[in-house]
Amino acid sequence: MDKLIISGGSSINGELRISGAKNSAVTILAASLLGNEPVRICNVPHLRDITTMIELLGCMGIEVVIDEKMSIEIHANTIKKFTAPYDLVKTMRASFLVLGPMLAHYGKAEVSLPGGCAIGPRPVDQHLRGLEALGAEIVMDEGYVKASVDGRLKGAHIFFDVKTVGGTEHIMMAATLAEGQTIMENCAREPEIVDLADCLIAMGADIHGVGTDTIVVNGVEELGGCTHKVIPDRVEAGTFLIAAAATGGCIKLKDVMPEHLEILLLKLKEAGADITCGTDWIELDMHGMKPRAVDLVTAPYPAFPTDLQAQMIAMNTIAQGSATVTETVFENRFMHVHEMNRMGANIKLEGNNTTAIIKGVETLKGAPVMANDLRASVSLVIAGLIASGETEVDRIYHIDRGYEQIEEKLQSLGAKIRRVAG
């Protein structure tokens, strides 16, 4: 297994281009199953999760053409098998999202249940309830969801019990080909959902209200193809901004959408960063200073994203003062805390492990560390950049799921980081 070796203690400085959003791209790849014509997706990041999704489409017999710039063209009507096997779904939960599009387009689908996950149980009850409300017949058999419908799905009124990104995306995709109108309430509002809707609309879908709590989908008989450019990855952008803030650096990000990062930018200003933004760039300057501690509570968009919580804890470990960080989205997303404490951080978990109290220390010390989740793993890279001495981050296949060329990008910003094959 590959590892990252980091010699910490210096700041992150320079300019960087941000890649396309992983969480948009994987869902849009699933949405391509709805089209009768080829769907071409551009600005797709070169990541393990994307390769897994392409492998899944490939094993259903679908023709996928990838060019050297990672533009991907999918012709769904070449589908031969309507099954998504456990081996692939277990490695990437988002692949479960092929269920609704396959069912809506072809009337049948068999998709493995994704099972638990390092950050919490992550049920899919809201997805399944929504599909049943649209008229799907669903049976569970040997760990698989077997779904079918006679004719087309039927529009319905759906209220989500929890704000769910994947649930909102899943039902919105299925409803595009349903007969009649679907009204979805208590929807999630993440930018990736808006990006997915933009792609579906370009394919011919009739969708209103995306980015608000209520989405209305007027079903159409068929969807065509389109060319769609994926939005920039706000979590990748946020991760580099936090790395710069934590190391007292100065960084300019290009190809970003600052409006997707509003709350993070407010928090980083609170930490003492000077921030300026243009339409597609963000510049952050800490002027070599240590950050001030900042409190935060994660919650669905537009509140503070759970996907940047671990990185902010890394910054807070060496900040001036104490911070309280509360996680409300996932049950078990503090595994980085114990690893950071091994590096000399002072973090205590309270409230049934939902809140971290971080007392800023002078510095961290390098150590061998690892985590079982993408964002926890990358937060350990930030901790390694802050720390004196050498940090070895193990199990970095998690990082490769969501960060394109992380070591090259950090090297270009002056970090002393290298990958070693394990």
Ligand code: EPU
């Ligand atoms: N939930 C249910 N029932 C459901 C669905 C969700 O109880 O049927 C619960 C979950 O257990 C969780 C909460 O609702 O406690 C929110 O989960 P959500 O469905 O919004 O998450 P997701 O769609 O599975 C996406 C991202 C995650 C990101 C979350 C929250 C993708 C591929 N994944 O997951 O990204 O953390 O939304 O914003 O879009 C990551 O990139 O590292 C990552 C984990």
